[in-house]
Structures are given as structure tokens and as C-alpha cells.
Amino acid sequence: MSTLQVVRAPRDPARFGLALISEPSIGVSPTSALIQQRLKSITAPTPTFIGSPALPPKSLEEKLYDALAAFKIRTATVAMHLDRDWRSRLFHQLDSLLAVEDWDVQDPPPSLASFSTFLRMLILLRPDRRPGLGATDDGNLIAAWTVAGDRLTIECLKEDIVRWNLAATFAGEREKAAAITPLPRLADVLAPYDPARWFRYADHLSAE
Amino acid sequence: MIPRAGSDMPITYLPNEHHVVRYVPWARLRKDEDDNVIGVLGTAFKLRDDESYLSATWAEFFPGSRGDAILAATKAIRGSRITVTPRSGFAIGNVGRVKDACLADPQKHKVRIIHEPEDDNEAHTALRGWPRDNDLLLELLAEEVWSETILTKSIPA
Numbered sequence: 001m002s003t004l005q006v007v008r009a010p011r012d013p014a015r016f017g018l019a020l021i022s023e024p025s026i027g028v029s030p031t032s033a034l035i036q037q038r039l040k041s042i043t044a045p046t047p048t049f050i051g052s053p054a055l056p057p058k059s060l061e062e063k064l065y066d067a068l069a070a071f072k073i074r075t076a077t078v079a080m081h082l083d084r085d086w087r088s089r090l091f092h093q094l095d096s097l098l099a100v101e102d103w104d105v106q107d108p109p110p111s112l113a114s115f116s117t118f119l120r121m122l123i124l125l126r127p128d129r130r131p132g133l134g135a136t137d138d139g140n141l142i143a144a145w146t147v148a149g150d151r152l153t154i155e156c157l158k159e160d161i162v163r164w165n166l167a168a169t170f171a172g173e174r175e176k177a178a179a180i181t182p183l184p185r186l187a188d189v190l191a192p193y194d195p196a197r198w199f200r201y202a203d204h205l206s207a208e
Numbered sequence: 209m210i211p212r213a214g215s216d217m218p219i220t221y222l223p224n225e226h227h228v229v230r231y232v233p234w235a236r237l238r239k240d241e242d243d244n245v246i247g248v249l250g251t252a253f254k255l256r257d258d259e260s261y262l263s264a265t266w267a268e269f270f271p272g273s274r275g276d277a278i279l280a281a282t283k284a285i286r287g288s289r290i291t292v293t294p295r296s297g298f299a300i301g302n303v304g305r306v307k308d309a310c311l312a313d314p315q316k317h318k319v320r321i322i323h324e325p326e327d328d329n330e331a332h333t334a335l336r337g338w339p340r341d342n343d344l345l346l347e348l349l350a351e352e353v354w355s356e357t358i359l360t361k362s363i364p365a
Binding site: 089093096097099101102103104105106107129130131132133134135136137138142144146151153155163165167176178 | 251
């Protein structure tokens with residue numbers, strides 16, 4: 001008894017559908033040849049169908065580099081609202097925050113959505129003093145101002161939402177507050193806490 | 209010590225006067241505008257979504273003075289699977305004060321601080337019952353309770 005083994009080579013994806021198109025007969029007209037050629041191009045598989053080789057996953061260094069580049073490009077679109085020297089120092093802080101040699105390998109880089117909120121927050125609050133920068137484990141930027149024990153911490157979420165908390169001393173009493181606020185209202189909700197203590201330098205305050 | 213359910217290993221709760229050391233990545237250190245480190249951010253004590261407890265290292269698991277024990281704890285962390293980066297730091301907290309601060313919060317978090325050794329860190333400690341969404345409490349811990357910070361670059365390798 002013999003065993004019949006049928007070996008089927010994998011079908012060439014580029015040949016799918018071509019069986020429906022018969023070869024032209026000898027002496028075919030130029031128009032028919034053109035139609036034949038176009039039919040072949042219609043039946044040719046798309047690059048997706050053929051299956052382009054998957055791109056290798058990006059390294060952490062590439063992800064951080066891409067994030068930094070995206071942040072700087074986004075900042076350039078609103079450059080007119082930020083003092084050149086101030087902006088340059090902010091870039092230096094971003095370079096430092098996202099330095100690959102200090103980045104926690106478990107963390108994703110901060111998202112562009114969070115950075116956009118961060119940027120709009122700076123334009124709305126117009127602080128003289130830049131915040132210290134940090135990041136959460138889920139891709140949000142943190143802006144932190146700390147002056148003589150008074151702390152203001154703002155986590156920038158996507159779509160112009162901020163999660164903030166503060167601890168500050170008023171007339172010898174320690175007060176704390178926290179909330180999640182739409183960005184356009186942030187200045188209003190911080191106003192009772194005298195935010196100039198964080199945003200302005202002392203010499204600016206005395207001049208006002 | 210209390211026997212652990214389903215195990216011969218006893219549960220060891222850390223004594224109140226002892227200390228826990230937590231690794232703090234560069235992005236979770238509180239900095240000023242010139243990148244000078246001035247403490248830790250509250251988010252340094254935030255659980256990741258896939259974590260059910262907060263990890264730290266028991267300082268007094270190691271012999272010697274308080275300073276020796278803390279130094280040994282940082283070395284244990286550096287020798288573990290955690291990648292300790294050059295500009296990172298370590299936050300040191302007193303066990304009793306951490307528990308008290310959590311319990312004093314309006315949400316009254318009853319935190320248990322338990323020695324749970326791991327293959328790569330014999331002094332590993334789990335803080336169970338840790339608050340998941342309480343930014344004010346985490347900031348309080350960062351500011352007043354678990355606030356002593358030492359930088360990696362200041363510790364001899």
C-alpha cells in the first residue's frame with residue numbers, strides 16, 4: 001500500500017485573482033492589451049495584503065527621543081507666547097527629565113497630550129519661575145513649585161485637565177487643598193492661595 | 209511573629225521604630241527649576257495599576273547603626289532587579305509614622321508593613337492596604353513622613 005502525498009506549495013499572493021483573467025489571444029489589439037494590463041494592476045495585492053515586514057519595536061532611547069522632539073515641535077507652535085531664554089531653559093529641563101540614563105525602564109515617556117496641557121497651563125499662568133519637572137508612571141508630566149516649604153504640584157492630564165494639590169502656610173496656619181480642575185479655571189481656583197508665592201520671584205513681588 | 213496562612217513562614221510585621229527605604233526614580237524626585245533635588249513627589253509612593261502593595265526595603269534587617277542599616281538597604285536595592293540610575297534617590301520612612309499617617313487620614317487606611325523576602329532582596333518589604341487614590345495623603349507622606357531623601361550619587365558604590 002502506498003501513501004499518496006500531495007505537496008502544495010504556498011500560493012503566491014501576487015497571483016491571487018489572476019486566474020480570472022485569461023491570457024489575451026494572439027493578434028490582440030493595443031486597446032485590449034491596455035485593458036489587460038490595467039486588470040492585472042487591479043488584481044495585484046496591496047502592500048498590506050502581501051504583508052510588509054513588521055517594524056522592530058522602538059527602544060526606550062528612541063521613544064524618549066521621539067517624545068522630546070514632539071514636545072519641542074509643539075512648543076515651537078506657541079513660541080511667541082514664551083520668552084526665548086525661558087523657553088530655552090525649559091527645553092534644558094525636558095532634556096534632563098527624559099535623559100535615557102536616568103529614565104525608569106518601566107515608565108512610558110510622558111504623552112504629547114499631557115505635554116500639550118502642560119504647555120497651555122504655562123501660557124495661561126505665565127509664571128516667572130519655571131516649575132521643577134517630574135513624571136508619573138502612566139505618562140503624565142508633573143509641574144512642581146516649592147518655595148520656603150510651600151508646595152504646589154500640578155499633574156497635567158490629557159485634554160486640558162489638571163490634578164493639583166498644594167500645602168502652604170497662611171498667617172501661621174498650614175493649609176492643604178487638592179482637586180481636579182479644567183485648565184481654564186485653574187487660575188481662578190488657585191487665586192485664594194496667593195499663587196504669586198510660587199510663580200513670581202520675590203524681587204518682582206516687591207516691585208509690584 | 210504570626211504564622212502565615214497556608215505557609216510555614218511566619219508573618220513578620222516590622223517594628224514601629226524601624227525604617228523602610230524606597231527607591232525613587234529621577235522623574236519622581238521633587239526638583240526646583242534648576243533641577244536641584246529638594247525631596248520626593250507624592251507620586252513616588254503611588255501604586256502602579258498592576259501592583260497590589262507598595263515595595264520597600266527593611267533597613268534594620270541589616271545589622272549596625274541606623275546609618276549602616278540604611279546604607280545596606282540601598283545596596284540591597286542596587287543588587288536587586290531594580291535598575292538604579294545615577295540621579296535617582298532613596299526615601300527613608302519610619303514604620304510607625306507611616307502607619308499613623310495613613311490611619312490618621314480621613315479614609316483611615318490600615319496599612320500593614322510586612323517582611324516579604326524576595327529572591328533578589330532578602331529585606332524586601334510589602335506595604336499592604338496601601339491607598340490607591342489619595343493624592344493628599346501621598347503628598348503628606350512625601351512632605352512630612354517619608355521625606356528623608358538620599359541621592360544615589362552620594363552613596364559609595
